[in-house]
Amino acid sequence: MASEILMMAEVLSTEKAVDRNVIFEAIEAALATATRKRHREDIEVQCVIDRKDGSYTPYRVWEVIEDDAELEFPSKQICISAAKEHDQDLVVGEFVKEELEAVPFGRIAAQAAKQVIMQKVREAERNKISEEFEPRVGEMLSGVIKRQERGDTIVDLGGVEALLPRNRTIQREGLRPGDRVRAILSEVKQNNRGPQLVLDRVTPQLVLALFRTEVPEASENIIEIVGAARDPGLRAKIAVKSNDSKVDPVGACVGIRGSRVQSVSNEINGERVDIIKWSEDPAQFVINALAPAEVESIMVDEDKGAMDVIVDESQLSLSIGRGGQNVRLASELTGWDINIMTYEQANEKLEEESSGVREMFMAKLDIDADVATILIQEGFSSLEEVAYVPREEMLEVEEFDEALVDELRQRADDALVTLAIQKEEMLKGADPADDLLGMDGMDETTAKFLAINNIKTMEDLAEAATDELLEIEGLKISEERAQELIMIARRPWFEEMGIDPDAEEEVEESA
Structure with missing residues (x-):
């Protein structure tokens, strides 16, 4: 039996790539379970395996409790006064151990031991997957497509399977078993079967990661790939800048005869990628992002985070793009709300x-x-x-x-x-309620303006819409601050309904 234990630990440790101590702990748990089943009484058992020769010793264990405490489990608990007859140094919470005879186990007991061992091994494998991949969320991984399941794709990352959901796959992308594919690890979900790695091929982060892989200057920090925006499978825009005046960041990303940008495009199902030169001047950055359309003039509204971009009538459709694609991607890339218009408009x-x-x-x-x-x-x-x-x-x-x-x-x-x-x-004459005055982020002037417009309590504010606050005459407040105040007022609602307050954007949109 001792040699079999050592062999089992060695084989499982090698096959499953799990630490030998984890295997030994699993075998000890299995031996304890099997020993417990050999006794008619419901007892607590521990087994200790000698890591060198494989021999093991089973112990019956009692938990030490106070003398005046009720014995809920007489076969597993012992009072402190009785425990001290075994060892004077024992204290409440420790255990009294009594060695049991190590006897060979039959076929049924061995099968039960095997089940416990495999369960522990699976738990160890799951923990190892979580420990390895949770720090890598947001990183690009490469794997081979293993199979399709109800529209989703299972990807083998090298001994570990990951899920590429259908809604995170590029449309009209013909993925087949055996194809190698790269994707961003978006999350590690925990479920009844253990950790589930979830991949994403539609996130803009994939384009950034692909260019950083294909462009050596990016990995050497000679150029920086600042950001990206995508319409997956159709078109993407990336913003780049150079930390070396001698290096053209756009040319570096395009590569000789377009080799680098073509390599990235091939990886994302032929998606067209526009490479935009980043500028610290927001207006110039927007002009660059709207390329190939030509901009005549631009008006910036910093308070609203918006720009009115004026183009010639002949450039209107090009600047907007099919279905608004060009202006939408430019807006996502730059972070500005872009309004395209002609001189007349x-x-x-x-x-x-x-x-x-x-x-x-x-x-x-x-x-x-x-x-x-x-x-x-x-x-x-x-x-x-x-x-x-x-x-x-x-x-x-x-x-x-x-x-x-x-x-x-x-x-x-x-x-x-x-x-x-x-x-x-x-x-x-304003008379705001105390809860409105004392609300986080509220000041007296704003509270009084709200009060004279019949928003006197936190409940009133929680029921208000952003537009209502923006329309209050004399109240100088940005849309962002109005939304923030409303969401703070709604926190009691979230707590009462058990809703995560971080989901505020969805709640605000539904309002």
């Missing part, structure tokens, strides 16, 4: 926006439409700008003299003071 939008500003200037500064129009043409869009822009800068306006500039500045200043007083008077 831009003028219509500008006139619409200007009319509101013009009316405001005419009313607050008591000026005619001509003077208001000149202010707008010179880039003024608020009373604060008129009041606080340096006097010398306003004097550069050809149509303005010193007297007019001083008068405009004074009127703007008076209008701002009047608005401030009106705002203060209006907020005096």
Whole structure:
């Protein structure tokens, strides 16, 4: 029996690539189970195997408990006073051990031992998979397609199987058993069968990883592949920059006669890849990202994170792309909301926006439409700008003299003071509830503005929509902050329903 134990440990350790100590612990558990079954009484058994000669010793074990504690399991527990008769040094929580006779096991007992051993080995294999692959989530892995299961693909990563779900496979991609494929490890899911490795071939991270593999300059940090956006199987855009002025980042990624970009394209089912030069100037970056379309001019709205891109009528369809693909990918790549328009559309939008500003200037500064129009043409869009822009800068306006500039500045200043007083008077009557005032991220002014618009409690705010907050006159708040405040107010809902608060985007969209 001793030699068989040593042989079993050696064989299983080699075949399953599991540490020998894990195998020995599994065999000890199996021997303990088999020994326990040989006794009519429900006892607790431990077995200890000598790692050198394979011999083992079974022990009957009692847990030491307090004298006044109830013996729930008399065959497995012993009071401290009785335990000290065996060993004076024992304390509550330790164990009394009594050696049992090691007897040979029959066929049924051996079969039971084998089942326990294989279960422990499977657990060890699962733990090993988790330990090996959880740190590698987000990494590109290579494997061979083993089989198809209900539309999903099983990939052999070299002794370990991974799942490539159908919805993470490039459309119209003809994957067949035996094909080698590369994908991003997106997650390690735990289920009843153990860890499940999940792969992804539609994530933009795959394009980044492929270029970093194909382009030596990227691995040497001579160039950086900054980001990517994809329409899987159809088109992708990547942004690159160079850390060496002598190296062209676009040319490095394209390769001689397009060899490098073609290699990446072949790996992702012929997906067309546009290589864009990154720029620290957001406007220039957007212009580059919209290539091959030519941009005439661009207007940036940093507050809204948006850009109005003006193109010639002949470039409109090219800049937008089929189904909006080009502008959508450019927007994802740059992180800006891009609006493509012609000169005519831009003028219509500008006139619409200007009319509101013009009316405001005419009313607050008591000026005619001509003077208001000149202010707008010179880039003024608020009373604060008129009041606080340096006097010398306003004097550069050809149509303005010193007297007019001083008068405009004074009127703007008076209008701002009047608005401030009106705002203060209006907020005096506001009565926000204590829970709204004390809410995380809330300030008194915002709470009062909400209160005078019938949003007086956290519950009221939780029921509000982002647009409602943005439409409150006098409340200067960004869309992002409005969403944040609403989601904070909804936290009690999440806790009550057992919903993860991190799923806030889905909740906000459904609202």
